[in-house]
Amino acid sequence: MAVTGSLTQLTPHAHTRELGxxxxxxxQVSSQGLELTGRASPLLVGENRFEFTLTHDGTPVGGTPGRFTAVVHLPTAGTWQLQVSVRVSQFDQPVAVVRVPIR
Incomplete structure (x- = not known):
């Protein structure tokens, strides 16, 4: 099984940088048999850490066992989406999307 993840930005409504x-x-999200649970911090503009586990239909996916970490630079405040997709078979690739507020 292959695991891919990407971050996509929703355009923030405010054009000023907030100090937080x-x-x-x-x-925590469940979609198409894919379960994602974990934690994001510090939720501020700049470097953020995402730690999460993935299971599909109750079985850990990839990683050790199903645990993943991503450190991502988020350049602007607003609501971002963490989108994770997992190829679980030749034809199935469920997607989980988590909204993350960045100050």
């Missing part, structure tokens, strides 16, 4: 304090958010 570091925090974290629990990530």
């Amino acid at each position: 304090t570091a925090s974290s958010a629990e990530l």
